[in-house]
Amino acid sequence: MTSQRESLSIGCTMDDTAKGHRHARVPEQTSIKETIESILVAFILAFMFRAFVVEAFVIPTGSMAPTLLGAHMRYRCEDCGYDFETNYQSQESDSDDVAIPATARLTRPVLDRATGAQTVNKTFRIHCPNCNYRMPRFSATDPNNVATNPAVYYGDRILVLKYLYLLQQPHRWDVVVFKSPADPMRYDYTQNYIKRLIGKPGESVMILDGDVYVSDKGALSQLKDFVVQTKPRWAQEALWRIVFDNDFQPRGVPRVVTNAANQPMRIDPTFKLPWQTRAGESGWNLDNPRVIRFNQAEGRSTLDFNSGANPMPDAGFAPALTDWLAYDVTLNQSNGFGGRPAPPDMYLDGGYVPDNNVSDIKLSLYYTRQSGDGPLKLSLAVRPGEDVERAFVAQLDRNQATVTMYDRSGTATVIGTSAVGDTTGAPVKIEFIHADYQVTLRVGESDVIVSTPAQYQPDLDYLLNAYNAREKLPKPQISITAENQVAEFRHVSLWRDVYYTNRERGTGDTLTTPNTAHALRWASPERFPERVIHLGPDEYFTCGDNSLISGDGRYWDAPINLPAEQLEAESGRVPGRFLLGKAFFVYWPAGYKPVNRETVPAIVPNFGRMRFIH
Numbered sequence: 001m002t003s004q005r006e007s008l009s010i011g012c013t014m015d016d017t018a019k020g021h022r023h024a025r026v027p028e029q030t031s032i033k034e035t036i037e038s039i040l041v042a043f044i045l046a047f048m049f050r051a052f053v054v055e056a057f058v059i060p061t062g063s064m065a066p067t068l069l070g071a072h073m074r075y076r077c078e079d080c081g082y083d084f085e086t087n088y089q090s091q092e093s094d095s096d097d098v099a100i101p102a103t104a105r106l107t108r109p110v111l112d113r114a115t116g117a118q119t120v121n122k123t124f125r126i127h128c129p130n131c132n133y134r135m136p137r138f139s140a141t142d143p144n145n146v147a148t149n150p151a152v153y154y155g156d157r158i159l160v161l162k163y164l165y166l167l168q169q170p171h172r173w174d175v176v177v178f179k180s181p182a183d184p185m186r187y188d189y190t191q192n193y194i195k196r197l198i199g200k201p202g203e204s205v206m207i208l209d210g211d212v213y214v215s216d217k218g219a220l221s222q223l224k225d226f227v228v229q230t231k232p233r234w235a236q237e238a239l240w241r242i243v244f245d246n247d248f249q250p251r252g253v254p255r256v257v258t259n260a261a262n263q264p265m266r267i268d269p270t271f272k273l274p275w276q277t278r279a280g281e282s283g284w285n286l287d288n289p290r291v292i293r294f295n296q297a298e299g300r301s302t303l304d305f306n307s308g309a310n311p312m313p314d315a316g317f318a319p320a321l322t323d324w325l326a327y328d329v330t331l332n333q334s335n336g337f338g339g340r341p342a343p344p345d346m347y348l349d350g351g352y353v354p355d356n357n358v359s360d361i362k363l364s365l366y367y368t369r370q371s372g373d374g375p376l377k378l379s380l381a382v383r384p385g386e387d388v389e390r391a392f393v394a395q396l397d398r399n400q401a402t403v404t405m406y407d408r409s410g411t412a413t414v415i416g417t418s419a420v421g422d423t424t425g426a427p428v429k430i431e432f433i434h435a436d437y438q439v440t441l442r443v444g445e446s447d448v449i450v451s452t453p454a455q456y457q458p459d460l461d462y463l464l465n466a467y468n469a470r471e472k473l474p475k476p477q478i479s480i481t482a483e484n485q486v487a488e489f490r491h492v493s494l495w496r497d498v499y500y501t502n503r504e505r506g507t508g509d510t511l512t513t514p515n516t517a518h519a520l521r522w523a524s525p526e527r528f529p530e531r532v533i534h535l536g537p538d539e540y541f542t543c544g545d546n547s548l549i550s551g552d553g554r555y556w557d558a559p560i561n562l563p564a565e566q567l568e569a570e571s572g573r574v575p576g577r578f579l580l581g582k583a584f585f586v587y588w589p590a591g592y593k594p595v596n597r598e599t600v601p602a603i604v605p606n607f608g609r610m611r612f613i614h
Contacts, residue, residue, distance in 0.1 A: 055162050055580075056587070057177060057192060059155035062087040063544035063551065064175070064194055065327045067238050068586070068613065070155040071100045072327075075135055076145055077128035079255075079271070080248040084129055087330050087549070088152045102593075102600055103149040112260065123148045123260070123347045125314075129242050129326035131250045131271050132310045132319070137347060138262050147347065153602045157588035158194075158613065162581040170197055170579065173235035175613050176542065179578040181571070182556050189562075194583060195552050198229070198500075199523075199541025201576070204534045207523045207543075207554075209463050209473065210323070210358060210499035211436055218534050223460050227453075230436040238614040239545065240362060240495040243320050244274055244305075247491055249289050257313075257348075274309040274320065275480075275492070278302040283482070292489040297372060300483035305494060307475050315351055321361070321475045322354035323499035328548050359476045360435040360497030366427040366490040373398060374484025376423075378432040380439075381477040390456070391477075394432045394441045394449075398423055403441050403449045405456060415439060415456070416449035427490065434476075435497050467502075467525050501547045502526075502554070520554040522572035538576035539569060583613045 061070040071088040088104055105120045112119040124147045126135040135147045144151055160177045170176060173196060180193040199205035204215040204226075212229045215221035231239065255268035275292070277284045283296035284303055294301070307320040317324075329351050359382040367376060381391040391406045392415075399422055403415040420443050421428075431442040437458050439451040466473060478494060502524045523541065524531040533541055533553070544550025553572045560569040569575050591606025 054159050056157055057160055057194070057583075058157050059194065061155075061549075062327060063546050063549060064196070065546045066241075067175070067545045068156050068158065068194065068583075069153075069589070072153050072155070073104060073124075073126075073150045073330075074153055074591075075126060075128075075150075076142075077131060077133050077248070078136065078139065078142070078145065079133040079250040079253040080128060080131040082128055082130040082242075082245070082248040084242075084326050085153075086124070086126055087327050089330065100152045100154065102152065102602075104152050105149050115260065121149055121260075124150065124330050125347050125351050126150075126329060127312065127319075127326060127351075129319070130245055130248050132268075132312060133250065133253070133255060133271070134257065134268055134313060137258050137260070151593070151602055154590035156586045156590075158583050159585045159587050160581040160583050164582050165576075165579050170200070170540065170582070172197060172200060172229065173231055175583040176540075177580045177583055178542070178574050179580065181558065181560050181569070181574060181578065182551060184558050184560070189560075189578070192580065193542075193552075195542035195544050195550070196235075197540055198543050199533065199535055199553075201535055201537050201539055203541075204529075204532050205523050205541050206525055206528075206532045207500045207502040208460070208467065208525050209458075210356060210360065210497070210501070211458075212500060213460075215532075221529060221532065221534075223464065223528065226460060228437045228458055230438045234614045236435060236497070239498040241325065241498065243361070243494040243496050245493040246275070246289055246292070247493070268313040269311070272306075272309040274306045275303050276306050276309070278304055278479075290490070292492060294482040294485065294487045294489070296482070296484070297486065298484055300374070300481060302479050302481040305478040312351070314348055315353060317353055319354065321358055321496060323356045323358055323501070323548070324352075324354035325546065325548065327546060328352065331549060355472070355501070355503065356499055357473055357475045358496040358499050359473070360499075361476055361478065362431055362433045362435070362495040362497075363478055363480075363493075364429075364431045364495070365480075365492040366429050367396070367423065368427045368488045368490075369398070369424045370486040370488065371424075372485030372487075374482065376485075376487070377481040377483075378430070379477070379479045379481065380432060380434050382434050389474075392432075392434060392439050394430075396420070396423060396430070396443075401441055401443060401448055403439060403451070405439070405451075413455065415451045416441075418448040420448060427488075464525055464528060498545055499547065500543055521557050522554050524554070533572050535573060536569065539573040540576065540579070541572065542574055585613060586611050 059068045059070045062072065065087065066085060069085055072085045073088050074085050076083050088100060104122055106122050109118040109120050123137055126147050137146060137148045139146050175194065176197050177192055177194045179189050180187065180191045181189065198212050202216065204218060204221045206213045206226055213226035214229055215225040217225050250271045257265045257268060259265050273286060273289050281301040283294055283299060283301035285293040285295065308318040311318045331352060361380060363378055376396045378394045379391060381389055389408050393404050395402045399419060400417065401420050402417045405413045405415055429444055433440040437456060439456060440447050441449040502520055522531060522533040535541060541553045543552045543554065556571045559571050560567060560575065567575060587610060588605045589609035590602055591609065592604040593600050593602045594604050
C-alpha cells in the first residue's frame with residue numbers, strides 16, 4: 001500500500017506540471033543539483049581538512065592520564081562523592097583503537113580461592129584519591145560502581161592540529177602527537193604516540209626530584225649549568241593532582257571489607273579530617289569541614305595539614321603528598337603478577353607503594369574576613385636546600401599581601417609585597433603555590449607576588465646527593481594561621497604537581513619489583529652526566545603526564561637509522577620531521593552505555609567532558 005501511495009503522489013505532480021506549471025520543474029532540478037554539489041564539496045573539504053589541517057586520534061593507553069584518558073574504569077566514591085578514574089591495562093590493540101571488553105574480567109579462567117571453582121571474575125583494589133575509601137566488591141545501590149568486573153570505558157578521542165609546526169616552533173609543555181621512534185623492528189616508525197614535549201633542540205635535559213632541568217651547553221654541561229623549567233599557567237593547571245578537597249567530605253559510610261561471597265571480613269580505618277588544630281590552641285570550628293570557621297577576636301591559632309592522617313589500608317603508607325596516583329593502582333592487578341598468573345581476587349593484595357614525596361603543591365581556598373584586623377598566614381614548608389628547610393609564608397592583611405621566605409634558623413627574606421583589595425566582607429579566592437622552585441601568591445585570578453630565580457632556586461648538589469643515596473626527601477608541611485579576627489574558609493583544597501620519575505620501578509608496566517631503584521636510559525642523573533640527554537638541532541624529548549607508566553624518551557634504546565631519508569639520531573630523541581601536530585581538543589570523551597548490558601561497552605560520549613587540551 002505504501003508503494004501505491006508513493007506512485008499516486010508522483011503521478012499528481014506530473015499532472016500538475018502538464019497543466020501548465022512547467023516553471024516548477026526548473027527550480028526543483030536546480031535545487032537537487034545544488035544539493036548534490038554542496039554535498040560533494042563538503043566531502044572534498046572534509047577530506048582536505050583532515051589531510052592538511054585537523055585529524056582525529058584515539059588515546060589507547062593511560063600514559064597521559066589523567067590529562068587524557070586511555071581505556072579506563074570510572075568511579076564515584078560512595079563515601080565522599082569524588083569522581084576519579086583508574087587504568088585498564090588492555091591486552092591487545094590495533095592501529096586505530098584499543099580492543100577492550102565491556103567489563104574488566106580475566107582473559108582466561110582461574111581457580112577461585114574462595115569457592116574452589118573456575119572463574120573469570122576479577123576484583124581490583126581501588127581507593128578514592130580524596131578520602132582513601134576502598135571501593136566495594138558489590139554495591140546494592142549502584143551495581144555499576146564496584147571493584148568486581150567494573151565497566152571499561154574507551155579512551156578519549158582528540159583532534160590534532162596537523163602541520164602547525166611548519167608555521168611555528170613547538171613550545172615546551174605542548175601536548176604533541178608524533179611517529180614513535182620506539183621499537184622500530186616492530187612498528188617501523190608507523191606507531192603514533194602522544195606525549196608532552198619537555199626538551200627542545202640544542203638542549204641537554206635532566207629529570208631530578210620530579211622536575212625538568214635544562215642546560216644549553218650541550219656535552220660540556222656541568223651540574224651548575226642546569227636550570228629548572230617552570231611551567232606556564234596553562235600547562236600547570238592541567239598537571240595538578242588531588243591531595244584533598246574539603247568540598248568532598250566523607251559521609252561516614254561504613255568501611256567494611258568483604259570477601260568474594262560478599263561476607264564481612266573486617267573494617268578499614270575510619271577517615272580522619274587531615275586539617276587539624278595545633279595542639280594546645282583553639283579558635284577553629286571544624287563541625288562542618290566544608291565551611292571552616294575561625295573566631296578569636298584576640299589571639300592566634302593554626303590549622304596543620306596532617307599528611308599521615310589516613311594511611312592506606314593494608315599497605316602501611318599514607319598517599320597524601322606522594323607521587324601515588326589513584327589511576328595507577330591497577331598496574332600489578334592485571335593478568336600477570338610478578339611473573340606468575342594473577343590471582344582472581346586482588347582485593348587485598350594489589351596496589352603499589354609510592355617512591356617519592358612531592359613538594360610542588362598548591363593550597364587553594366576562599367577567604368572571607370568578617371571582622372577584625374589580624375593577619376591571615378598561609379605557610380608552605382618545602383624542599384630542603386643547602387641542608388636547611390625552606391618555609392614560605394603568605395601574609396594577608398586587610399589591604400596588603402606579603403610573601404616571606406624563612407630558613408631553619410629563622411632568617412627572613414621578603415620575596416614581595418603587593419596591595420590587594422579590602423579582604424573584609426566578600427569572599428576572596430587565594431592560591432598559594434610552590435612549583436618548580438617558584439613561589440606564587442594568587443589573589444582572585446591575578447598573580448600578585450611571584451618569586452624570582454635570584455631569590456629562590458634549587459640546591460642541585462643537595463638534590464643529586466639525595467638521589468645517589470636513594471634518600472626520600474621529606475614531605476612538605478602546610479598550615480593556615482589566623483589571628484585577631486572572625487573569618488570563614490570555603491572550598492579549601494590541596495593539590496600536588498606532576499612528578500616526573502627518573503628511576504625505573506621494575507620491568508614493564510606490571511611493577512614486578514616495587515621500590516627498586518634502577519636508572520632509566522635517558523634524562524636520569526644516574527652517574528651524572530652519563531645519562532643526561534643531549535638534543536641535536538632538530539630533536540625533541542618527550543614524557544608522559546602519567547610518568548610511572550609512560551613508555552617515552554626516558555626508556556627508548558633503539559637509534560633511528562633511515563639512510564633513504566638521510567636521517568640518523570641516537571635513541572630517546574624525536575626528530576622534528578616525526579612530529580605530526582599539536583593535540584588541542586577532546587571531542588569524543590566516552591561515558592555511557594547505549595544499552596545496560598554487560599556485553600555492551602560504554603561508547604556514548606559524555607559531552608560534559610569535552611575540553612581543550614593543555
